[in-house]
Amino acid sequence: MKPNKDLPVSPDLREDKPEEACGVFGVYAPGEDVSRLTYFGLHALQHRGQESAGIAVGDGSSVLAIKDMGLVTQVFDENALSALTGFVAIGHTRYSATGGSGGHTAWEAAEPHLSTITDEIIALAHNGSLINSVDLRRRLVELGVTFRSSADSEVAAKLIGYFTQESHHMREGIRRSMELIEGAYAMVLITQDALYAFRDPCGIRPLVIGRLPEQRGWVVASETCGLDIVGAEYYRDVEPGEVIRIKGTGDDGLIIEQAVPQQKHALCIFEYVYFARPDSNIDGMNVYHSRDAMGRQLAIEAPADADAVIGVPDSGVPSAIGYAGQSGIPYLEGIVKNRYVGRTFIQPTQALRERGVRLKLNPLSFSIAGKRLVVVDDSIVRGTTSQQLIAMLRDAGASEIHVRIVSPPVSWPCFYGIDTNSQDELISATKSVEEICEFLGADSLAYISEEGLLSCMKGNHNSYCTSCFSGSYPVKLTEKQQQDSFRSDMVPTWWPQESQGMASLF
Numbered sequence: 001m002k003p004n005k006d007l008p009v010s011p012d013l014r015e016d017k018p019e020e021a022c023g024v025f026g027v028y029a030p031g032e033d034v035s036r037l038t039y040f041g042l043h044a045l046q047h048r049g050q051e052s053a054g055i056a057v058g059d060g061s062s063v064l065a066i067k068d069m070g071l072v073t074q075v076f077d078e079n080a081l082s083a084l085t086g087f088v089a090i091g092h093t094r095y096s097a098t099g100g101s102g103g104h105t106a107w108e109a110a111e112p113h114l115s116t117i118t119d120e121i122i123a124l125a126h127n128g129s130l131i132n133s134v135d136l137r138r139r140l141v142e143l144g145v146t147f148r149s150s151a152d153s154e155v156a157a158k159l160i161g162y163f164t165q166e167s168h169h170m171r172e173g174i175r176r177s178m179e180l181i182e183g184a185y186a187m188v189l190i191t192q193d194a195l196y197a198f199r200d201p202c203g204i205r206p207l208v209i210g211r212l213p214e215q216r217g218w219v220v221a222s223e224t225c226g227l228d229i230v231g232a233e234y235y236r237d238v239e240p241g242e243v244i245r246i247k248g249t250g251d252d253g254l255i256i257e258q259a260v261p262q263q264k265h266a267l268c269i270f271e272y273v274y275f276a277r278p279d280s281n282i283d284g285m286n287v288y289h290s291r292d293a294m295g296r297q298l299a300i301e302a303p304a305d306a307d308a309v310i311g312v313p314d315s316g317v318p319s320a321i322g323y324a325g326q327s328g329i330p331y332l333e334g335i336v337k338n339r340y341v342g343r344t345f346i347q348p349t350q351a352l353r354e355r356g357v358r359l360k361l362n363p364l365s366f367s368i369a370g371k372r373l374v375v376v377d378d379s380i381v382r383g384t385t386s387q388q389l390i391a392m393l394r395d396a397g398a399s400e401i402h403v404r405i406v407s408p409p410v411s412w413p414c415f416y417g418i419d420t421n422s423q424d425e426l427i428s429a430t431k432s433v434e435e436i437c438e439f440l441g442a443d444s445l446a447y448i449s450e451e452g453l454l455s456c457m458k459g460n461h462n463s464y465c466t467s468c469f470s471g472s473y474p475v476k477l478t479e480k481q482q483q484d485s486f487r488s489d490m491v492p493t494w495w496p497q498e499s500q501g502m503a504s505l506f
């Protein structure tokens, strides 16, 4: 399909939040309409990325892909899905802040990425970000490999192709690539007759396996909501460092291999705070329950004298309900969200732009007028949306506004697939809590503590990435990333991890 709308989404309509990089989905199910299953799987994962969508299907002899800019419903219609016939498929929804990176266009960066290994076509889709993709790409170019873009997914596909040609074995090609790739990744890949899925050794981005009823096939997805929508039952997570191959619908159709040793786990805690859908379970914990628990913990740590608690939709709402339940202050619906306006390619007029957050959020004035409010939100990144929101709530008649945030201050950038690349963009990197409160125009502002947030998590509290609060990173950055991204007076630290580096390109 030809690129037809290569426009980035207007920055004015973007969420003032950490932005997720992607959702991935895969299915192996002979006899099923796999492109339609993938379409619905991507629908459930649409919240993870709205810039582009794509599906690739293998039919036993070849792989065909359709991808384009836009929402899943904008990219695919009956005709497009009818053209994608086969029994194994992957799909991808992409978010990008800049319409592409490294000079390639947004359309070229759309996934799945098609590549050839000898005579075989593969398609690969990726959620996350590779720390060393520039270095890997340069080394592959030196070996004569050609590239169409600098997208991480093309680097991964070409690297896997290089090692698969050497070893004549796809799983070995993936395994040796995983030994070299550094960063956060949950990837799905198809050949004409098999589905592969693999996850980085720290497990930073989530990936789950599900099973269709009556052994009709296997499904993989970024979140369990992608399994639920197609009627698949959760089977297990793809564990950090694992590669799975699916080439059959029975038990023996699934092969699981620990491709590289697990490192200290570092699942992104923001999956629970903001990214994931509340009906998803990640690593055995329900996202809604975790948000409710965060709200309760926040009420203990940062009480407020108020008449009502409201949540900023969508992810702030379960935490607001938790805060209300713990504090005894009544919960109110105070803000209505227009879910679709921020996901349009149509540029707003200047007059509409000036309406700012009102394009997306509208207060229920009759509900909040005259009340002292606790306003619960998931995070503050740049602070601009929160500032407008508070002004809007005051216009609607709120007499006091006490902002409560269920993540600690985001003072450090993320390099693992989330769009906060520099400390200059982060209000908490440059202002104190008091200064931010003044900037927002709130009567009070308080954040949950990192310990408090982790106390709401299941299992080992050391197994989550919290780098954007702590500056302690699970995967070491390149010198250039370190130079470009941090203020000179803020020095990041690195988790001690086993060094890998067993594979060599030469």
Ligand code: SF4
Pocket (backbone or CB within 6 Å): 018, 204, 268, 269, 270, 271, 413, 414, 415, 416, 417, 418, 465, 466, 467, 468, 469
């Ligand atoms: S730094 Fe870690 S916790 Fe923060 S958004 Fe990135 S992966 Fe998630």
